[in-house]
Amino acid sequence: MGKRDTLGDLTDHLFAELERLGDESLTPEELGAEIERSKAISSIAQTVINNANVVLKAAMFQDDRMDANGKLPRMLTDGQE
Incomplete structure (x- = not known):
């Protein structure tokens, strides 16, 4: 059995x-x-839903920001700088 870690799996x-x-x-x-x-x-x-909301808001912020070269804090990414 593979990983079950999507919001669909949670449902x-x-x-x-x-x-x-x-x-x-x-x-x-x-x-x-x-x-x-x-x-x-x-x-x-x-808790999972709250975390998904934070990830979604970070992605939306990243898409909407004026400085496309700016970086998000590491904790809001997948560990990539």
Whole structure:
């Protein structure tokens, strides 16, 4: 299996969790555990989305700036200077 690190993959994970939460055969204990799992997944997903927003804003800034030769801070790039 290859890397799964796109926003599309994240969407797949979120819908898979939604399906698990809707499983009516879960016992109350299993459902409680699944709810805790979903909270962790949701928290991580929000962090990934926030990070993607920063990357998008940096790309938009880079496209819109007047000085085409200026450099972005290294932390906002793929490590290239």
